[in-house]
Amino acid sequence: xxxxxxxxxxxxxxxxxxxxxxxxxxxxxxxxxxxxxxxxxxxxxxxxxxxxxxxxxxxxxxxxxxxxxxxxxxxxxxxxxxxxxxxxxxxxxxxxxxxxxxxxxxxxxxxxxxxxxxxxxxxxxxxxxxxxxxxxxxxxxxxxxxxxxxxxxxxxxxxxxxxxxxxxxxxxxxxxxxxxxxxxxxxxxxxxxxxxxxxx
Numbered sequence: 001x002x003x004x005x006x007x008x009x010x011x012x013x014x015x016x017x018x019x020x021x022x023x024x025x026x027x028x029x030x031x032x033x034x035x036x037x038x039x040x041x042x043x044x045x046x047x048x049x050x051x052x053x054x055x056x057x058x059x060x061x062x063x064x065x066x067x068x069x070x071x072x073x074x075x076x077x078x079x080x081x082x083x084x085x086x087x088x089x090x091x092x093x094x095x096x097x098x099x100x101x102x103x104x105x106x107x108x109x110x111x112x113x114x115x116x117x118x119x120x121x122x123x124x125x126x127x128x129x130x131x132x133x134x135x136x137x138x139x140x141x142x143x144x145x146x147x148x149x150x151x152x153x154x155x156x157x158x159x160x161x162x163x164x165x166x167x168x169x170x171x172x173x174x175x176x177x178x179x180x181x182x183x184x185x186x187x188x189x190x191x192x193x194x195x196x197x198x199x200x
Contacts, residue, residue: 062145082139
């Protein structure tokens with residue numbers, strides 16, 4: 001079983017691309033446990049941790065939305081920092097502080113990123129590696145999850161993937177990049193095949 005998490009809508013938008021794409025991937029596969037997380041710094045990690053303990057997954061992919069990106073982007077690293085110019089869904093704005101006072105400065109994804117990138121780019125799919133998950137709730141979740149897994153000795157593939165906005169979110173926004181949710185979902189499904197060993 002693979003846990004696939006996504007966020008709820010935030011920032012006044014009624015849609016979150018990560019939710020739409022996660023639902024589409026779940027409709028394509030029977031090996032997923034989809035978990036919705038609140039776009040809230042202090043609350044995002046707890047439901048995911050609960051699901052990890054309940055299901056003992058073989059892999060975890062956390063999804064988030066990244067406005068302006070033109071490709072599905074697996075993230076390489078989570079940093080120990082939170083800072084934002086916009087509020088989370090509880091109205092909190094992070095002014096710049098460590099996520100974990102005594103924690104590591106960063107954690108790296110344990111997804112097989114080289115294999116994923118090579119396999120999917122070889123087929124011409126719009127996928128590229130990213131080295132910044134930002135400093136908003138996406139990075140916070142990524143960092144907290146990796147810190148928890150390391151501290152508890154859990155060892156399986158885990159990482160964060162940003163999804164472009166879907167076309168409905170870009171209407172009237174001066175050419176903001178988007179990607180059809182079905183294509184993003186197909187890319188995610190292929191990624192999962194590589195991660196669980198079916199697409200190598």
